[in-house]
Amino acid sequence: MQxxxxxxxxxxxxxxxxxxxxxxxKFLGFWFFLGGETVLFASLFATYLALKDKVPSxxxxxxxxxxxxxxxxxxxxxxxxxxxxSVYAMYHMKNFDFKKMQLWLGVTVLLGFAFLGCExxxxxHYVHEYGHTFTSSAFGSAxxxxxxxxxxxxxxxxxxxxxxxxxxAKRGLDLYNAPKFYVASLYWHFIDVVWVFIxxxxxxxxxxx
Amino acid sequence: xxxxxxxxxxxxxxxxFRRKQNAEEMRHQVISFALMILFTIIAFVAVGAGFxxxxxxPFILVLAAVQVAFQLFYFMHMNHKxxxxxxxxxxxxxxxxxxxxIAYLTIIWW
Amino acid sequence: xSTIAQKKGFGAxxxxxxxxxxxxxxxxxxxxxxxxxxxxxxxxxxxIRIQLAVPNNNFVSAGFYxxxxxxxxxxxxxxxxxxxxxxxxxxxxxxxIGARDVAxxxxxxxxxxxxxxxxxxxxxxxxxDGAPDAGWTxxxxxxxxxxxxxxxxYLLGLQISGFGTLMxxxxxxxxxxxxxxxxxxxxxxxxxxWTTFIGSALILFAFPPLTIGIFLLMxxxxxxxxxxxxxxxxxxxxxxxxxxxxxxxEVYILILPAFGIFSEIIPTFSRxxxxxxxxxxxxxxxxxxxxxxxxxxxxxTVGLGPIANAIFAVATMAIAVPTGIKIFNWLFTMWGGSxxxxxxxxxxxxxxxxxLLGGVTGIMVAAAAADYQYHDTYFVxxxxxxxxxxxxxxxxxxxxxxxxxxxxxxxxxxxxxKITFWLFFIGFHxxxxxxxxxxxxxxxxxxxxxxxxQGLETGNFVSTVGAFFMAAATIVLLINVIVTSVxxxxxxxxxxxxxxxxxxxxxxxxxxxNFKQLPLVRGLDAxxxxxxxxxxxxxxxxxxxxxxxxxSSFTPVMISLGLFVAAFGVMYREDYAWGLPVIIIGLVIxxxxxxxxxxxxxxxFHIHKEDLQDDDKKGVEA
Numbered sequence: 018m019q020x021x022x023x024x025x026x027x028x029x030x031x032x033x034x035x036x037x038x039x040x041x042x043k044f045l046g047f048w049f050f051l052g053g054e055t056v057l058f059a060s061l062f063a064t065y066l067a068l069k070d071k072v073p074s075x076x077x078x079x080x081x082x083x084x085x086x087x088x089x090x091x092x093x094x095x096x097x098x099x100x101x102x103s104v105y106a107m108y109h110m111k112n113f114d115f116k117k118m119q120l121w122l123g124v125t126v127l128l129g130f131a132f133l134g135c136e137x138x139x140x141x142h143y144v145h146e147y148g149h150t151f152t153s154s155a156f157g158s159a160x161x162x163x164x165x166x167x168x169x170x171x172x173x174x175x176x177x178x179x180x181x182x183x184x185x186a187k188r189g190l191d192l193y194n195a196p197k198f199y200v201a202s203l204y205w206h207f208i209d210v211v212w213v214f215i216x217x218x219x220x221x222x223x224x225x226x
Numbered sequence: 227x228x229x230x231x232x233x234x235x236x237x238x239x240x241x242x243f244r245r246k247q248n249a250e251e252m253r254h255q256v257i258s259f260a261l262m263i264l265f266t267i268i269a270f271v272a273v274g275a276g277f278x279x280x281x282x283x284p285f286i287l288v289l290a291a292v293q294v295a296f297q298l299f300y301f302m303h304m305n306h307k308x309x310x311x312x313x314x315x316x317x318x319x320x321x322x323x324x325x326x327x328i329a330y331l332t333i334i335w336w
Numbered sequence: 337x338s339t340i341a342q343k344k345g346f347g348a349x350x351x352x353x354x355x356x357x358x359x360x361x362x363x364x365x366x367x368x369x370x371x372x373x374x375x376x377x378x379x380x381x382x383x384i385r386i387q388l389a390v391p392n393n394n395f396v397s398a399g400f401y402x403x404x405x406x407x408x409x410x411x412x413x414x415x416x417x418x419x420x421x422x423x424x425x426x427x428x429x430x431x432x433i434g435a436r437d438v439a440x441x442x443x444x445x446x447x448x449x450x451x452x453x454x455x456x457x458x459x460x461x462x463x464x465d466g467a468p469d470a471g472w473t474x475x476x477x478x479x480x481x482x483x484x485x486x487x488x489x490y491l492l493g494l495q496i497s498g499f500g501t502l503m504x505x506x507x508x509x510x511x512x513x514x515x516x517x518x519x520x521x522x523x524x525x526x527x528x529x530w531t532t533f534i535g536s537a538l539i540l541f542a543f544p545p546l547t548i549g550i551f552l553l554m555x556x557x558x559x560x561x562x563x564x565x566x567x568x569x570x571x572x573x574x575x576x577x578x579x580x581x582x583x584x585x586e587v588y589i590l591i592l593p594a595f596g597i598f599s600e601i602i603p604t605f606s607r608x609x610x611x612x613x614x615x616x617x618x619x620x621x622x623x624x625x626x627x628x629x630x631x632x633x634x635x636x637t638v639g640l641g642p643i644a645n646a647i648f649a650v651a652t653m654a655i656a657v658p659t660g661i662k663i664f665n666w667l668f669t670m671w672g673g674s675x676x677x678x679x680x681x682x683x684x685x686x687x688x689x690x691x692l693l694g695g696v697t698g699i700m701v702a703a704a705a706a707d708y709q710y711h712d713t714y715f716v717x718x719x720x721x722x723x724x725x726x727x728x729x730x731x732x733x734x735x736x737x738x739x740x741x742x743x744x745x746x747x748x749x750x751x752x753x754k755i756t757f758w759l760f761f762i763g764f765h766x767x768x769x770x771x772x773x774x775x776x777x778x779x780x781x782x783x784x785x786x787x788x789x790q791g792l793e794t795g796n797f798v799s800t801v802g803a804f805f806m807a808a809a810t811i812v813l814l815i816n817v818i819v820t821s822v823x824x825x826x827x828x829x830x831x832x833x834x835x836x837x838x839x840x841x842x843x844x845x846x847x848x849x850n851f852k853q854l855p856l857v858r859g860l861d862a863x864x865x866x867x868x869x870x871x872x873x874x875x876x877x878x879x880x881x882x883x884x885x886x887x888s889s890f891t892p893v894m895i896s897l898g899l900f901v902a903a904f905g906v907m908y909r910e911d912y913a914w915g916l917p918v919i920i921i922g923l924v925i926x927x928x929x930x931x932x933x934x935x936x937x938x939x940x941f942h943i944h945k946e947d948l949q950d951d952d953k954k955g956v957e958a
Contacts, residue, residue, distance in 0.1 A: 218287075
């Protein structure tokens with residue numbers, strides 16, 4: 018049995034993402050990578066919390082001056098919804114419905130771009146309205162590094178999912194690419210996990226003071 | 227090295243059962259999504275309402291932790307079988323993350 | 337495909353190694369590159385010792401001395417000890433657990449090439465802008481003040497090679513969890529595989545903080561960020577935390593595999609089962625966990641306060657307990673055994689007291705109050721060299737002799753090996769034992785010279801003499817390697833005659849698919865069990881069938897090369913106009929290669945049953 022063989026609905030296994038040994042390895046290895054990413058983001062959160070509101074002089078903007086509820090709320094909703102749409106995509110993957118999977122992945126990607134757009138607007142806003150830049154203070158460096166690392170992860174995730182969608186558009190699902198889709202969706206959920214802490218710790222706690 | 231066993235029993239029966247199972251799981255996913263949205267709204271409202279920081283900060287952190295548990299266990303399927311090793315390593319990662327954040331909040335020599 | 341012993345031209349061999357994804361060949365690459373950097377680091381050490389041989393010496397200038405000292409530490413840890421250990425893990429671990437390859441052969445190759453290009457980049461600093469000069473710890477205020485691009489070489493080089501190490505760690509974890517042979521339960525796994533497992537878990541959690549720390553320092557130095565700039569609200573202590581949150585587990589990433597190596601060698605040549613196997617496993621896990629909880633003992637004198645110092649002092653001393661368990665288990669393994677004093681066993685026996693000395697001084701420096709006296713003196717230098725050289729380097733030397741037949745199919749000369757051992761053993765203690773006292777007499781670390789009449793002359797001279805002994809030992813080892821390779825006298829299965837674990841049940845060197853049929857493991861020391869029951873080989877656990885193998889690939893070199901190129905651009909971005917284009921070119925190479933890899937299907941190939949049977953016949957003839 019070859020992983021790249023054409024499959025029918027009857028042959029499609031219950032857990033296509035863990036059917037072959039390669040798939041099992043990929044699955045486990047990616048989870049471990051996420052374990053490492055947890056510590057990576059923890060490092061950034063720790064740095065941010067240590068340097069929050071640490072500015073060279075009192076005329077610099079602080080967290081409570083910068084953040085506004087509506088935009089952050091919008092971004093949170095977009096990203097949470099994109100997490101659900103990628104769950105839908107995996108649901109259809111398990112039911113061997115390639116078209117619907119692609120559709121929901123497409124929605125996920127669109128939501129991801131919308132999120133990125135908001136983030137770019139937000140950063141631009143801080144730079145021009147408040148003079149809060151990467152180099153203006155330790156607070157600025159820590160803020161843009163933490164949120165920017167997350168944004169870079171979103172960007173990479175978008176490129177990844179798009180590459181998978183385009184590459185497999187013609188050939189449909191098989192046991193070779195099912196684990197790839199699954200792992201990419203895990204990555205997307207992890208991005209959302211990080212965002213949950215970013216909006217709680219950076220934005221909401223920033224507004225509380 | 228190839229040790230893929232297909233579903234050994236009759237695929238037809240399997241299929242209906244599995245479809246139902248998947249649909250059932252999807253329902254759980256949607257419920258957990260609704261709860262996550264709810265928690266998010268509560269967190270934002272709690273901040274907007276302007277309670278004391280001593281209440282708000284722990285409150286929104288607890289909500290965040292619950293949300294993340296939903297993500298991990300439902301969206302990322304950590305409640306399924308075969309996730310023992312991922313769970314061990316994720317929780318170790320979380321443990322080190324907490325240790326690190328506590329250290330950076332306490333002993334960096336203000 | 338299946339003929340192993342083909343004669344090939346130099347070009348073909350080179351291409352073979354550039355594209356290989358076979359863990360046994362990658363192991364050789366690691367060993368060669370790591371060995372090369374070990375020699376470089378050794379030369380740097382000799383320069384340091386020659387400079388300090390006599391008071392007021394002017395063999396090198398103060399600035400050059402700082403570069404030597406920084407590069408000695410950095411090279412030895414990141415570019416010599418780690419890669420050589422990763423190489424040994426690659427060579428041995430998959431065979432020990434009965435796997436045909438690692439879980440991600442491609443990623444394995446990528447890990448090596450990232451390390452290699454990172455190390456190359458770091459060492460190019462000698463020829464371009466001067467080497468880094470802020471010590472291997474590169475503390476932020478000092479490294480921010482350092483002029484030129486030395487520190488940037490350090491940051492970018494370590495960043496690139498760190499990615500490689502992280503990949504290696506994940507790879508080994510998955511391999512051990514998913515690819516053990518039938519019957520190879522966790523509690524039947526040889527100790528070297530166990531220590532590889534725990535060491536890899538440490539890599540997984542320790543390298544991300546280093547990655548972030550390096551990013552932050554790089555942003556500060558090259559992109560105008562203010563993380564460590566106190567005037568702009570930054571905090572330099574953050575770097576120290578990052579460095580040691582990584583740095584202390586790093587010590588255990590190095591020493592645990594060495595423990596594993598000795599836990600293989602000592603039972604083999606005592607011809608006795610390892611004493612207290614399960615307590616050894618438990619101690620390994622416990623050391624791994626505690627290794628994360630003690631980083632601030634490097635920062636006792638920073639002024640974190642008595643509570644923090646007390647917590648970290650107690651946690652540090654707790655590590656002595658599992659380590660003590662290990663020491664006693666090795667001793668009890670030898671007790672009553674029928675010991676054969678081969679070269680690896682020489683290293684094993686010498687390791688126990690040498691490492692113990694490092695452990696005992698470890699308890700001394702762990703006492704926070706006393707540490708104020710020892711901190712930044714030669715006492716600390718002596719302590720960590722006893723741990724790293726007496727533990728890790730002894731382990732590497734032992735493993736190189738022990739596993740040489742497994743990797744290359746020839747035996748290193750025993751007499752020359754014993755000469756290496758005695759020269760190195762005497763030289764090591766001569767160099768570093770006296771440094772404890774130099775430290776207690778008040779000689780600070782990292783000074784480039786000292787004055788006459790302070791009572792430091794004799795100690796330093798003795799130390800330098802010892803260093804020459806170690807250099808001589810290394811040269812003898814090199815001669816041994818050359819002589820053995822020229823003679824090229826092949827050995828068969830189980831070359832030591834006392835092999836206990838799966839890797840010795842294979843021909844030396846093993847065929848590229850490792851196990852024709854996966855072996856059935858019936859207990860701890862699987863091969864020994866079979867031998868005791870009069871069998872010559874393992875019982876197969878599966879019928880002979882096709883074997884799936886991964887394809888070779890040049891992509892890992894390209895991905896790593898792209899980052900290597902981009903690193904130059906990042907560094908010279910502000911100095912030259914070509915900086916930005918070079919960054920873009922480098923990243924295009926890297927991400928383009930990654931895209932190529934993910935768009936092009938790579939299903940590998942199969943070795944067919946019939947070819948395997950042919951191989952069998954040839955194997956019998958040879």
